[in-house]
Amino acid sequence: MKIYSRKQIYEADKVTVAKEGIPSINLMERAGGYIYEWVHQRLQGGKVPIKVFCGIGNNGGDGMVLARYLIENNYNVTTYVVNYNDKRVPDFMEAYDRLKGATKNWPVMLTEDSELPVMTSQDIIIDAIFGIGLNRTPQDWLKKLFSAINASQAYTLSIDIPSGMYMDRSPEEGDVMITPRFTLSFQAPKLPFFLPATGPQAGMWDVLDIGLDPEYLATTPTDVELIGKQEIQQMYRPRPEYSHKGMFGHSLIIGGSYGKMGAVVLATKAAMRAGSGLVTGYVPQFGVPILQSAAPEVMAETDNFNGKVFEEIDFQTKANAIGIGPGMGTDAKTVVAFKKFLENQKTPIVIDADAINMLSQNPELLAELPSLSILTPHFEELYGLIGEWKDDFDRIEKTAKFAKKYDIIVVMKGANTITTYDMRLFINDSGNPGLATAGTGDVLTGIITGLLAQAYHPMEATLMGIYFHGTAADIAVNQYGIESLMASDVIQFLGRAFMDLFAKPEQPPQQQ
Secondary structure, three states, X not given: OEEOOHHHHHHHHHHHHHHHOOOHHHHHHHHHHHHHHHHHHHHOOOOOOEEEEEOOOHHHHHHHHHHHXXXXXXXXXXXXXXXXXXXXXXXXXHHHHHHHOOOOOOOEEEOOOOOOOOOOOOOXXXXXXXXXXXXXXXXXXXXXXXXXXXXXXXXXEEEOOOOOOOOOOOOOOOOOOOOOOEEEEEOOOOHXXXXXXXXXXXXXXXXXXXXXXXXXXXXXXXXXXXXXXXXXXXXOOOOOOOOOHHHHOEEEEEOOOOOOHHHHHHHHHHHXXXXXXXXXXXXXHHHHHHHHHHOOOOEEEEOOOOOOOOOOOOOOOOOOEEEEOOOOOOOHHHHHHHHHHXXXXXXXXXXXXXXXXXXXXXXXXXXXXXXXXXXXXXXXXXXXXHOOOOOHHHHHHHHHHHHHHHOOEEEEOOOOOEEEEOOEEEEEOOOOHXXXXXXXXXXXXXXXXXXXXXXXXXXXXXXXXXXXXXXHHHHHHHHHOOOOOOHHHHXXXXXXXXXXXXXXXXXXXXXX
């Protein structure tokens, strides 16, 4: 699913109006009508108090249309105009006049000098104050209004985006935004819904198709895309009936050190579960019996030294894909071996954990990375690569530029894992907080390596790997719960994640 910028959404409005040959107020009427249908389908009438707060721009106009439809259908509605300046858009004024023509209860004007309305937990509040147009800090009296709405504990629905939330920057100290129970986003979700500082503030969300021009939406490229089941289905390649293991690649996982052999065990098992025809673990000598006992399907290769860490990386395995870093350590001898390894690499590799830390400690090695190599840092490891960032948007921009500079793929692990390549962002929509536990990153490395070995393009292997990793965790929590999820559980349910890709949704039982 494409995620559009503010500019693109505004342009979609203009294109829709021009191609349909309609006045722009008709588009506002359409949007407000669709919102009403969404609300009415859930409420089915009733006398619960509904308070609609409308700004004086297009978002406020949508709220005015919604309020009129609610009033015309006998809902108990009070409408407020949040009058934060003198610049009212024409369509808002038209919607305002139409509302006044439909009821004797005209909208209540709120200004800086007004008393705040009484709001209780028994109310439903509709937030149509700013929408996506906010580009400056709201006035203090608006912050008080936002705080009062939040404190009321009323069920709050934000239209398009919560008021006080910016489209292109994180909140600063002292900022206040409305924190709705639900956000109804026009046409597509918004990027802030997926970022740590703003995502939780949007609550649950849904996308409402308001009939913007489908040709414009389909043909307009975006810098951000949400990756879900539909996108992964298009990447997936079914296996032919007459197959053998040699057709599905050989994965090599390089990792392990004394006390950290579990990481490479997890990664090799995950590569096998991801469908790699063959998997070899390249480990220090002492780790061979550990690996072969824990993962009998996996072959083992080792260096020529009998130490607790890697002193060389000199393998004979003819691998189609390599993952390096899990449990590897950053001993000085290992760093030397890692440098020599990179000097001889020509094909993309998956780099995680201690291999990322060695890159951070030796940034000159970044120039040795093959094009389309895949780095999978968590926040602390990412900090080692790109340095400090001031907010989520700055983090994303710096990481995208870093990936562009070295022609690599960078996976920013976390809730709604974001992948960047060539200045584009790909947001994963699977996964849950249960993945915030030791070893799940090693599992992800193995899955991506296993897919890469099967000749998927590095971007496909990355996006598919992240999606299956998250989906396996989503399935596993139904059995283990979020708190009890372990990395090995993700591997256990990886097969179910593949099966889920084309599973038909369950049909509700028919009534007799």
